[in-house]
Amino acid sequence: GQNIDQPTEMTATEGAIVQINCTYQTSGFNGLFWYQQHAGEAPTFLSYNVLDGLEEKGRFSSFLSRSKGYSYLLLKELQMKDSASYLCAVNGGSQGNLIFGKGTKLSVKP
């Protein structure tokens, strides 16, 4: 079957670093995406990994290990505006559709 797991909620302090993990089991794999979704808003694209390793984009980095079915999103120098849900999604369907995890709600405290 298709399964993507992420923690439901996380809390972190402003200025700190937080790592959001994602594990997946899918019938296929063509890449992994991270999206950010603020309450009441559309998900916005953050990062994409298809090869093993770390992709860095400013304060956000994403890591992938295909052999372990594992990814994480690393957020540095946390700001209050980073309070949002973070969605892990795998391009793993038979015809390339995205399969989403249920999301991790991150709360950043002062």
Added chain:
Amino acid sequence: KAGVTQTPRYLIKTRGQQVTLSCSPISGHRSVSWYQQTPGQGLQFLFEYFSETQRNKGNFPGRFSGRQFSNSRSEMNVSTLELGDSALYLCASSWRVSGKENQPQHFGDGTRLSIL
């Protein structure tokens, strides 16, 4: 550059009715996907259209259907509405041509559908 536009933003219906939601993709995008988002299940894939053809479908009953027009605009229809259909319906468009390309999907703000 205009983003993905979904109308209406909010909709209230009663059980048994039917509803049509509309999505205008980013100019030039030909792939349009629809998702249902609920607190319990997260984002679930409904279907994808490309060049007026449905090329991918999720595990939803036949009450959920869609279509795409020649200008890439898409509509989604739900018939015989049930209480469990209350959700945020999101549309996303992308540049991807092949189903396996990894072009990021760009989401609209969604239509929040409430069934009474």
